[in-house]
Amino acid sequence: MFVLVNLKTYPCDPVEVAEAVRDVDRETEATLAVAPQAAHIERVAETGVETWAQHVDPIAHGSNTGGTLAETVADAGAVGTLINHSERRRRLADIDGAVRAADRADLETVVCANNPAQIGAAAALGPDRVAVEPPELIGTGTPVSTADPDIVAEAVSAAAGVDGEVSVLCGAGITDGEDVLAAADLGAEGVLLASGVAKADDPREALEALVEPL
Amino acid sequence: MFVLVNLKTYPCDPVEVAEAVRDVDRETEATLAVAPQAAHIERVAETGVETWAQHVDPIAHGSNTGGTLAETVADAGAVGTLINHSERRRRLADIDGAVRAADRADLETVVCANNPAQIGAAAALGPDRVAVEPPELIGTGTPVSTADPDIVAEAVSAAAGVDGEVSVLCGAGITDGEDVLAAADLGAEGVLLASGVAKADDPREALEALVEPL
Amino acid sequence: MFVLVNLKTYPCDPVEVAEAVRDVDRETEATLAVAPQAAHIERVAETGVETWAQHVDPIAHGSNTGGTLAETVADAGAVGTLINHSERRRRLADIDGAVRAADRADLETVVCANNPAQIGAAAALGPDRVAVEPPELIGTGTPVSTADPDIVAEAVSAAAGVDGEVSVLCGAGITDGEDVLAAADLGAEGVLLASGVAKADDPREALEALVEPL
Amino acid sequence: MFVLVNLKTYPCDPVEVAEAVRDVDRETEATLAVAPQAAHIERVAETGVETWAQHVDPIAHGSNTGGTLAETVADAGAVGTLINHSERRRRLADIDGAVRAADRADLETVVCANNPAQIGAAAALGPDRVAVEPPELIGTGTPVSTADPDIVAEAVSAAAGVDGEVSVLCGAGITDGEDVLAAADLGAEGVLLASGVAKADDPREALEALVEPL
Numbered sequence: 124m125f126v127l128v129n130l131k132t133y134p135c136d137p138v139e140v141a142e143a144v145r146d147v148d149r150e151t152e153a154t155l156a157v158a159p160q161a162a163h164i165e166r167v168a169e170t171g172v173e174t175w176a177q178h179v180d181p182i183a184h185g186s187n188t189g190g191t192l193a194e195t196v197a198d199a200g201a202v203g204t205l206i207n208h209s210e211r212r213r214r215l216a217d218i219d220g221a222v223r224a225a226d227r228a229d230l231e232t233v234v235c236a237n238n239p240a241q242i243g244a245a246a247a248l249g250p251d252r253v254a255v256e257p258p259e260l261i262g263t264g265t266p267v268s269t270a271d272p273d274i275v276a277e278a279v280s281a282a283a284g285v286d287g288e289v290s291v292l293c294g295a296g297i298t299d300g301e302d303v304l305a306a307a308d309l310g311a312e313g314v315l316l317a318s319g320v321a322k323a324d325d326p327r328e329a330l331e332a333l334v335e336p337l
Numbered sequence: 338m339f340v341l342v343n344l345k346t347y348p349c350d351p352v353e354v355a356e357a358v359r360d361v362d363r364e365t366e367a368t369l370a371v372a373p374q375a376a377h378i379e380r381v382a383e384t385g386v387e388t389w390a391q392h393v394d395p396i397a398h399g400s401n402t403g404g405t406l407a408e409t410v411a412d413a414g415a416v417g418t419l420i421n422h423s424e425r426r427r428r429l430a431d432i433d434g435a436v437r438a439a440d441r442a443d444l445e446t447v448v449c450a451n452n453p454a455q456i457g458a459a460a461a462l463g464p465d466r467v468a469v470e471p472p473e474l475i476g477t478g479t480p481v482s483t484a485d486p487d488i489v490a491e492a493v494s495a496a497a498g499v500d501g502e503v504s505v506l507c508g509a510g511i512t513d514g515e516d517v518l519a520a521a522d523l524g525a526e527g528v529l530l531a532s533g534v535a536k537a538d539d540p541r542e543a544l545e546a547l548v549e550p551l
Numbered sequence: 552m553f554v555l556v557n558l559k560t561y562p563c564d565p566v567e568v569a570e571a572v573r574d575v576d577r578e579t580e581a582t583l584a585v586a587p588q589a590a591h592i593e594r595v596a597e598t599g600v601e602t603w604a605q606h607v608d609p610i611a612h613g614s615n616t617g618g619t620l621a622e623t624v625a626d627a628g629a630v631g632t633l634i635n636h637s638e639r640r641r642r643l644a645d646i647d648g649a650v651r652a653a654d655r656a657d658l659e660t661v662v663c664a665n666n667p668a669q670i671g672a673a674a675a676l677g678p679d680r681v682a683v684e685p686p687e688l689i690g691t692g693t694p695v696s697t698a699d700p701d702i703v704a705e706a707v708s709a710a711a712g713v714d715g716e717v718s719v720l721c722g723a724g725i726t727d728g729e730d731v732l733a734a735a736d737l738g739a740e741g742v743l744l745a746s747g748v749a750k751a752d753d754p755r756e757a758l759e760a761l762v763e764p765l
Numbered sequence: 766m767f768v769l770v771n772l773k774t775y776p777c778d779p780v781e782v783a784e785a786v787r788d789v790d791r792e793t794e795a796t797l798a799v800a801p802q803a804a805h806i807e808r809v810a811e812t813g814v815e816t817w818a819q820h821v822d823p824i825a826h827g828s829n830t831g832g833t834l835a836e837t838v839a840d841a842g843a844v845g846t847l848i849n850h851s852e853r854r855r856r857l858a859d860i861d862g863a864v865r866a867a868d869r870a871d872l873e874t875v876v877c878a879n880n881p882a883q884i885g886a887a888a889a890l891g892p893d894r895v896a897v898e899p900p901e902l903i904g905t906g907t908p909v910s911t912a913d914p915d916i917v918a919e920a921v922s923a924a925a926g927v928d929g930e931v932s933v934l935c936g937a938g939i940t941d942g943e944d945v946l947a948a949a950d951l952g953a954e955g956v957l958l959a960s961g962v963a964k965a966d967d968p969r970e971a972l973e974a975l976v977e978p979l
Contacts, residue, residue, distance in 0.1 A: 132834040134826040160834060161803040162818075162841040176804075178831030184776040186959070189820030189833075189853035192774040192802060199804040207429060211831035214426045219455050240462050241433050247457030247499060285461060285499055317828070346620040348612040374620060375589040376604075376627040390590075392617030398562040400745070403606030403619075403639035406560040406588060413590040425617035531614070640856045643849060647883050669861050671889030675927060676882050713889060713927055 124153040124303060124337055125252075125292065125313030127175060127233065128330075129205065130160065133321045137163045138170060140320065143327035145172035151334040154313075158205060161191055168200020176204035178211050179230070181220025193221075193228035203231030205315075206250070209258045219248050233292060233315070239274065243281035246289040253282055254315050256294035264319070266296040268305035279310035300336035338367045338517060338551055339466075339506065339527030341389060341447065342544075343419065344374065347535045351377045352384060354534065357541035359386035365548040368527075372419060375405055382414020390418035392425050393444070395434025407435075407442035417445030419529075420464070423472045433462050447506060447529070453491035460499040467496055468529050470508035478533070480510040482519035493524035514550035552581045552731060552765055553680070553720065553741030555603060555661065556758075557633065558588065561749045565591045566598060568748065571755035573600035579762040582741075586633060589619055596628020604632035606639050607658070609648025621649075621656035631659030633743075634678070637686045647676050661720060661743070667702065671709035674717040681710055682743050684722035692747070694724040696733035707738035728764035766795040766945060766979055767894070767934065767955030769817060769875065770972075771847065772802065775963045779805045780812060782962065785969035787814035793976040796955075800847060803833055810842020818846035820853050821872070823862025835863075835870035845873030847957075848892070851900045861890050875934060875957070881916065885923035888931040895924055896957050898936035906961070908938040910947035921952035942978035 128144055130137055137159040148155035156173035168174040176196040184192065196204065206221045207213045213221065218234060225232045232250040236242045237258055245253045255278035260267050268275055279291045293306040294315035303314050316333075323329035342358055344351055351373040362369035370387035382388040390410040398406065410418065420435045421427045427435065432448060439446045446464040450456045451472055459467045469492035474481050482489055493505045507520040508529035517528050530547075537543035556572055558565055565587040576583035584601035596602040604624040608615065612622065624632065634649045635641045641649065646662060653660045660678040664670045665686055673681045683706035688695050696703055707719045721734040722743035731742050744761075751757035770786055772779055779801040790797035798815035810816040818838040826834065838846065848863045849855045855863065860876060867874045874892040878884045879900055887895045897920035902909050910917055921933045935948040936957035945956050958975070965971035 129830060132824060132826055132829040132832050132837065160832075160837045162806050162833070162837045162843075164804050165807050182774060184774055187774040187852055188771060188800075188847065188850040188959075190774050190802075191804070191831075194776075195774065195802045195804045201804075205830065208830040209430075210829055212428045212430050215421060215429045215432055215455055215458055216423075216426050216451055218429055219452070219458070237430055238433070241429055243461030243499065244429055244433070244458035247461055247495070248454050281461070285457065317830075343616060346610060346612055346615040346618050346623065372616075374618075374623045376592050376619070376623045378590050379593050396560060398560055401560040401638055402557060402586075402633065402636040402745075404560050404588075405590070405617075409560065409588045409590050419616065422616040424615055531616075635857060637858075640858050642854045643857045643860055643883055643886055644851075644854050644879055646857055647880070647886070665858055666861070668890050669857055671927065672857055672861070672886035675885030675889055675923070709889070713885065 124307060126153050126155045126333065127292070127313065127315050128155070128157045128320045129177065129315060129317040130158060130321050131317055132160060135321045137167050140326045141167040141170045141172040143330055145170055147327065147330040147334060148173070151337060153334050153337050155330065156203065161196060164196055164199040164201050174201050176201045177208065179204045179206065179221050179225055181217045181224055183224070193224040193230055197228040197230055201230060203233065206232055206234045207245070208235045209237060209256050218245070222248050222250050235294070239277035239281040242278040242291070243285045246282040246285040249286065250289060252290045252292055252313070254292035254294050256315065260295035263296050264298050266298065266302035266305065267293055268302055268309060270296065272309055275306060275309040275311055300333050303333060304336050338521060340367050340369045340547065341506070341527065341529050342369070342371045342534045343391065343529060343531040344372060344535050345531055346374060349535045351381050354540045355381040355384045355386040357544055359384055361541065361544040361548060362387070365551060367548050367551050369544065370417070375410060378410055378413040378415050388415050390415045390444070391422065392420065393418045393435050393439055395431045395438055397438070407438040407444055411442040411444055415444060417447065420446055420448045421459070422449045423451060423470050432459070436462050436464050449508070453488065453495040456492040456505070457495035457499045460496040460503040463500065464503060466504045466506055466527070468506035468508050470529065474509035477510050478512050480512065480516035480519065481507055482516055482523060484510065486523055489520060489523040489525055514547050517547060518550050552735060554581050554583045554761065555720070555741065555743050556583070556585045556748045557605065557743060557745040558586060558749050559745055560588060563749045565595050568754045569595040569598045569600040571758055573598055575755065575758040575762060576601070579765060581762050581765050583758065584631070589624060592624055592627040592629050602629050604629045605636065607632045607634065607649050607653055609645045609652055611652070621652040621658055625656040625658055629658060631661065634660055634662045635673070636663045637665060637684050646673070650676050650678050663722070667705035667709040670706040670719070671713045674710040674713040677714065678717060680718045680720055680741070682720035682722050684743065688723035691724050692726050694726065694730035694733065695721055696730055696737060698724065700737055703734060703737040703739055728761050731761060732764050766949060768795050768797045768975065769934070769955065769957050770797070770799045770962045771819065771957060771959040772800060772963050773959055774802060777963045779809050782968045783809040783812045783814040785972055787812055789969065789972040789976060790815070793979060795976050795979050797972065798845070803838060806838055806841040806843050816843050818843045819850065821846045821848065821863050821867055823859045823866055825866070835866040835872055839870040839872055843872060845875065848874055848876045849887070850877045851879060851898050860887070864890050864892050877936070881919035881923040884920040884933070885927045888924040888927040891928065892931060894932045894934055894955070896934035896936050898957065902937035905938050906940050908940065908944035908947065909935055910944055910951060912938065914951055917948060917951040917953055942975050945975060946978050
């Protein structure tokens with residue numbers, strides 16, 4: 124299982140969470156990674172954790188003031204990037220462009236989407252992974268695998284119908300190891316989570332509880 | 338073949354073009370339709386021509402000032418709508434929402450996209466048709482079927498790989514009947530065109546030349 | 552006072568509301584107008600009511616599929632347009648472009664904004680009027696003139712400080728004549744309203760109650 | 766004079782340019798600063814140069830995946846931020862929100878705009894400075910102070926008419942010290958530049974030529 128901890132713009136200490144993610148990754152079979160804000164990628168990557176960007180733009184080197192360039196987040200230490208997170212929905216043409224920009228910079232890609240139809244669409248663009256996150260469950264603590272298991276199974280099926288090489292992550296409401304197991308049972312090969320770790324009093328403890336049943 | 342004449346915001350007389358489209362439609366096996374601006378849908382539909390909207394928003398009845406509601410363009414006389422034209426690129430989630438809004442209002446849908454990967458993505462959202470329009474050819478008079486025939490064949494293949502019921506139109510640079518035949522030979526079931534008719538000195542003559550070889 | 556009834560994408564009969572607005576306009580000193588969706592402008596304008604667009608894009612005749620062209624809404628019968636309504640916030644450069652597009656087509660302009668600072672900014676772009684609508688009050692039935700009278704007075708002052716020729720309207724939560732009088736007392740020269748009329752069981756009665764104290 | 770070097774997403778070495786900016790700043794009366802990409806802010810700030818962000822979003826700590834938070838760029842070492850650069854035009858409400866976010870994080874602000882009307886609007890939002898950059902001159906090497914001196918003088922006048930405390934920078938096409946002097950003569954208190962330094966074979970030499978006449 125792949126467990127990606129998205130720090131969003133939460134007021135956590137990104138290095139403290141990164142060190143917890145790094146340490147728990149070493150203790151488990153699962154692969155753990157963390158996605159800080161762009162301006163924190165460098166200090167997070169220096170901890171040795173697997174570091175992801177939260178977003179890249181569909182741009183190349185050039186006149187793009189304020190843009191997030193795939194090559195630059197890679198240079199700062201990222202090895203992958205989220206694209207089209209529900210808090211940063213993009214145009215279809217720009218998701219396509221961002222996947223290609225990430226490929227160019229050797230970044231792995233996870234394209235997020237709301238529902239099985241959009242997961243099929245995302246898979247058609249050739250990312251490494253897609254992630255299904257029903258917007259109404261984000262941040263609720265109610266895991267999608269419990270609240271709406273069919274959506275995960277249908278997302279797995281939709282991705283497989285379009286491109287059998289694209290694996291599916293499951294996001295929204297994941298808080299403990301049972302949620303992760305439930306997602307795996309539905310065919311997901313990983314989870315996206317955020318507040319359950321980044322807002323935990325003890326992020327390390329939260330992560331250990333998460334991977335314990337694996 | 339389906340021939341959709343997009344009037345964009347050209348300074349043509351929409352009723353004059355609509356009457357030409359209506360009359361040529363009656364003389365040929367092909368199905369011809371016209372897509373005027375929203376504020377002109379009613380007067381265009383009154384000519385009896387098959388009328389399409391250029392865009393609908395992913396919204397329902399409610400507080401959406403300035404939005405283009407599927408039910409309202411249908412009420413004004415439209416029977417279908419373009420979505421995600423290259424001059425009005427939308428977010429993946431909003432293309433999905435617009436297709437569902439159009440379905441709700443019984444509008445046919447054509448989702449436009451730039452390249453075969455995006456055509457596959459568009460097809461995954463369940464529209465009636467998709468249209469491939471390489472942005473670099475729009476308005477050039479160089480038909481995609483000549484400039485880059487592979488893109489049409491690959492788009493047809495990408496759509497079929499995702500959903501065999503979604504037919505493919507071909508846009509950008511179509512000006513005469515040879516272009517339409519070439520598109521058909523590559524597997525397209527119709528064409529989108531704009532300036533070739535809307536900016537013609539004699540739109541009726543341009544349309545007749547277009548459908549003559551069919 | 553200027554009273555502009557915004558029909559948004561409500562499921563009302565636009566012609567029925569338009570006729571009520573037209574009739575009440577004839578019975579009162581105030582100027583009443585109605586803003587239907589673009590595809591309804593033509594049939595609304597045919598009632599003889601003063602008709603406004605809900606939005607125009609910062610574009611000219613040309614390749615702008617799905618765009619709302621100032622000249623076209625004018626051709627359909629509109630004499631003015633809202634710009635930057637809180638449900639359709641635009642880029643600063645595009646508000647500027649839309650005001651100039653509306654001027655070019657002889658449409659009057661009302662640029663909406665959230666707060667006094669943005670009202671000052673909007674006034675600097677040279678519209679005919681600006682409208683202050685605190686987003687948190689829209690659709691609440693709590694009039695801004697009661698809930699937050701300072702915001703109206705400060706908006707009037709901000710506009711006057713930038714351009715003394717730009718008058719200020721007041722939106723959000725206006726439902727009866729007392730609200731209109733209160734707005735006038737704070738320096739507003741008109742009101743924007745929507746649900747109070749468009750969702751009323753009897754739009755004519757709602758309008759009459761609104762203008763009765765004037 | 767304030768000289769801000771915008772590195773955009775150019776393929777330059779940000780630390781090499783930063784060191785040149787820092788060193789030339791120490792040799793001259795002018796204040797020099799550099800604006801790298803967000804993921805490079807930390808390493809640029811470590812050189813001791815005055816470091817600016819290219820953009821911040823109108824957001825606070827919370828669920829904003831992919832957003833650029835003012836507090837985070839400040840934490841990484843930035844002391845100011847551009848807002849609404851012509852390559853990243855924002856909604857009026859979001860420019861307002863970004864200025865307030867930057868204030869909250871003690872970042873200085875420069876709001877960019879295309880023309881004198883928009884400069885007046887930008888000044889009404891209370892930034893520290895505004896910058897006028899006619900889009901058609903960006904990257905041309907033709908300085909706005911030569912190509913269109915009136916636009917600079919009118920921008921200075923528009924800002925002063927709205928808020929006398931907001932100073933005006935001048936961007937687009939600045940390449941040498943004569944351009945900077947010409948801008949100063951027109952009332953500008955600084956310049957924005959990008960390719961003239963970031964793409965120079967020897968950024969230090971380019972900067973020295975720029976500040977030499979001051």
